[in-house]
Amino acid sequence: MSFTLATWNINSVRLREPIVLKLMEEHAPDVLCLQECKSPVDKIPMDGFRALGYEHMVASGQKGYNGVAILSKIPMEEAGMQDFASLGHARHVAGRLENGVTVHNVYAPAGGDVADREVNEKFGQKLDFFAEMRDYFNANRPEKSILVGDLNIAPGEDDVWDHKKLLKVVSHTPVEVELFEDVRNSGGWHDVTRGDITEGKLYSWWSYRAKDWDTADKGRRLDHIWASDDIKNTHHSSRVLRDVRGWEKPSDHAPVFATFDL
DNA sequence: ATGTCCAGCAGAGCTGGA
Helix, strand or coil: EEEEEEEEECCCCCCHHHHHHHHHHHHHCCCCEEEECCCCHCCCCCHHHHHHHCCCCEECCCCCCCEEEEEEEEEECCCCCCCCCCCCCCCEEEEECCCCCCCEECCCCCCCCCCCCCCCHHHHHHHHHHHHHHHHHCCCCCCCCEEEECCCCCCCHHHHHCCCCCCCCCCCCHHHHHHHHHHHHCCCCHHHHHCCCCCCCCCEEEECCCCCHHCCEECCCCCEEEEEEHHHHCCEEEEHHHHHHHHCCCEEECCCEEEECC
16 A cells, blocks of 8 residues: 655644645645644644545644644544653654554754754753654654654755755754764664655755745755654655745745655 | 744734744
């Protein structure tokens, strides 16, 4: 059985309901994971999503900030929420699909501007979040699982527009990248996107601040899809829908898709 | 990477977060 999953930092699900619907209509992933919903769960505009076949949702929400939701055409039950680093934020939710796959949807802290936990508390929180995530999946070995989300780290040289220029920029510092690979390796996770698209620059985020994001193309690959070791060979195609970054009133992130045969 | 969006609070424009 083939199924397609997408992850997208939507930067307010209520403001961007129209383009969520557009993505659902035009690309119809079976499962759509959203981050930065910025909405309490009961104010997520489910009616339109439901009408397009997304009848199932698990979500963790809070007013104004953060928030993650998994919308699914496939029946799904809630499979827990973790508050890594005890920040009191809605940054993780998991769902177990009827096909036996567990999906973890994560919105990692951005980490502020300065890559030094002594002067920037948010950077410390980001490091703690990943360390706890590593320990959690080390203790709870993922099986038949997919982890997606805005992890706010671009690990590879080809995951940023200029590796050298970004070495001190939060999201691409060596300490973050090392921790990122620690989390991935100690959970036995496999990088699905780079497994399918091995060559060349690949981004999923372009700042709102650039005058012409498309021409300047100063992007970073912050959004990820990982698969547990036991299903790592079941994916067969991945793509970043770059065009979506140019839609009406866009998010600053483009959705990342992966298709699996299970 | 030098800028632009978003939500909350309040009831206009500022603030904090990304």
